[in-house]
Amino acid sequence: MTTELPFTETVRVRYRDTDAQGHLYFANYLVLADETAGAYMETLGYSSMNPSLAPCFVFTVNVNCDYLGECTAFDRIKVAVGYTRLGRSSAEMTFELRREADAAILARGSLTQVFVDKVTRKSIRIPAAYREAIIQHQPELAAAGS
Incomplete structure (x- = not known):
């Protein structure tokens, strides 16, 4: 990414998350991104883990992923996320996975x-409160959306 993403978690790839070829099953890259996105949303005040406390639901309607390197069992992975676009009723969150070792x-x-x-x-x-929390953590998005 050209910009530093504001939230990062480090995870260890479990053996059971790999496929017969010995690397992380392709869909599990998205699981790691989604789990980290949910953790970031929690830090911004959105209760994704308890929907009854959330002011609304958030549906993921599109996912894009470019697979650039191989991830294997027991690798430690830094998963970074951040918003890159705020619209009126939608937003785009970007993610990146990097191997911690190299x-x-x-x-x-x-x-x-x-x-x-x-x-x-x-x-x-x-x-409004969620939009304000995003902008507080990512001021470059202040002029986005309405």
């Missing part, structure tokens, strides 16, 4: 989120 980039991509009403399941504005 900083090799293993994957990078994005998750597009849509904020929706819990009852109608129709898109709504990104909650």
